[in-house]
Each structure stands twice: as structure tokens, then as C-alpha cells.
Amino acid sequence: MRYGQKGAQVRRRPGTGFLAFILHRGSGIILAFFILPHLYMLYFLKDPARYEAIRGVFINRMAVRLAGAGLLALVLAHGLNGARVMLLEAGAPSRLQKALFVTALIIGLLLLAAGARLMIAA
Amino acid sequence: MEKDRVKKFRIKRWDPERASKPRWEEFTVSLDPFERLLDGLIRIKDNLDGSLTFRSSCAHGMCGSCAMKINGKNALACQTLAKNTPEVVVLEPLPAFPVIKDLVVDMDPFFEKIGRIMPWLLEDGPPPERERTQSPEEMKKILDAIKCIMCGCCTSACPVYRAGKDLYLGPASLVKAARFIFDSRDAGWEERLEMVSGKNGIWRCHSIYNCYEVCPRSIDVTGIISRLKRMSVKKMLLPPRRPG
């Protein structure tokens, strides 16, 4: 059991499941906001010169490339956490929920490191 | 008092009829390492402050009435040994339920939701002459769910329940529903499954596992809800069949 004390009230550190849920929800919401302008660019930006100009802004700046790595982090967080929940709901034992979270975290960080390197170098 | 046996009980006290907000009060008691926190509470009530209010009945982790928030985690006071707690023991009423007084909360909303899932065997034929029998294999399917003592620890620890108290049935009701849905003697499983598959049932569970972590009976609460989710999907896709 974990205990922590602060003043009169004691707040237990949030459990792994709760952290995973917040991460999943948060990344999902941010991704939804990203997808809208992304779809706009793909489907409605018909003028090639303008398309290229906007694309140029996004591809060339380092800050934007780093933001791209952030996007990759969001996709990994959301996707891997989703896979974890699906596994658990499909019947994986509840006692594995923390181990699955840690596994997802490690896989995510490895993929992020590899992906971010490629993106920044591209 | 022997120094290593001294415990400070920091208790959140509130009489909503007399005060507008809760206050914290501290009591010092001596407890043997193998005494339970409930023993400490009884000692405080008997010797220090008779107005301290808490529930207890069986004192053996069977009735569920002494559920409270102990050092930030919902648990049973009669099951928590002094040796497993720090020197300062912080006690609060179960969150998510209205406080009646001190550590006593109003469990009516909780039992109202349990009532919604019809917690009794439904029959489709005449009653048998003797008892309704069940094989050991059939019993194993409900063994975990029948351990529930309805203390409310799981429901009160669930953030989804706390966010939508009036809506979500909560983990304890869903475990109770599973206890009947997977019971070979129950004829109402389809009706019940439909009810818990509705908008205030299993699909509001986000597999956060707080319920699983706090259950004093070590019931795989989230696992049971996941089992109901699988059953609900199967029922939608395949012809109705008694859940396994």
C-alpha cells in the first residue's frame, strides 16, 4: 500500500490505470484538434503553390519538426494505450495492467526515439 | 502508552446539520500492532469522545459497514491492521457519497443503483421441489462476484462514478449484475445484460482499475466488467446463448 501525507488531508498518488486513462484521453483530444487542420490541408487546399508554401513552412523549421516528434509521441501514447485497454478488455488478466502500461511506455519511448531521429534528420 | 504503539487518528469530522464545513480533529490512542483501526475508533468513542460517529457491525470484514478512506485509500477499518499504517492515520468518509455525520455516509444512492439491476434470481418456470442446484464448475463462474460485501469502496473510488453520480451504475452494481448474469440458475440474464449494456452501464467504465485496487475482498472488479463487455458484444454479434 502506498501512503503519502500532506497536512490534514492525504492524497494518494494516482494509480497507473488513472494515469493511463488521462494520457489516453488527453492525447486523443489533442490529436482530434490536429486532425481537423490536417484534413483541411489534404482535401480543401487545392492551389499547389499555396499547398507547397504551407508545407514548406511546416517541413523546414526545426521547431515544427520537433512539434512533429511531439505529434508522434501523441500518436504512440494514444495508440499503445488503446492497444493495452483492448488487450485487457479482451481478457488479459487485470494483474497485468501495470506491467502492460510499463511495456507500452517502453515500446513507445523506443519508437519515439527512432522516429524522432528520422524526422529531425529528414 | 508505549511509544511504538501510539497512533494519531486524524479524523475528518462533520455534522452537516450543525456546521457548514468539515473540520479535522486529532486523537491519540495506543494500539497493538495486530489490532485493527476499528479497535482504535471504538477506543476513541468509548474513552475520548462519545460523539464520534462511524459504522461497524461484524468487525470481521464481512458486512462492509466500516468502509472509509484510510490514508487516502478506500478500505475497511476492521481489516486494516495498526502495524500496516503510519504513525498518523488519516480517516475520511467514503468520497462520492453524501456525509450524514463524521465517517458515516448516506449509502442510499449506492443501494438504489444495486436495486436497479434486480439483485435476485429470476425464474422462468415453477419453483423446484428442493433447492436449485449448481455444479462446482457452474459455481466457479460466479465465485469471484459472490464475494462482494457491498461496502462501496469500489464505487466510491471510481472517478467515472464521481463525475456522474446520478448516471453511472458504478462498479459494485455491475459486479452484482454479473453475479446473476453468469449464474446458471438465473433466467433473466438477457434482460439484465441488456440493462447493463445501456448508456449508464458497462460502457461508462474506462478500465481505470481503481475499483480493482481498493476492493477489500480482492475481487477482480474491472475484470468482471470487461467480461460483461465481451458478453454484450457477443450477444450483439451472435445468436443469444447463455454466457459462459
Ligand code: FES
Ligand atoms: S465492521 Fe463489518 S466489514 Fe468492517
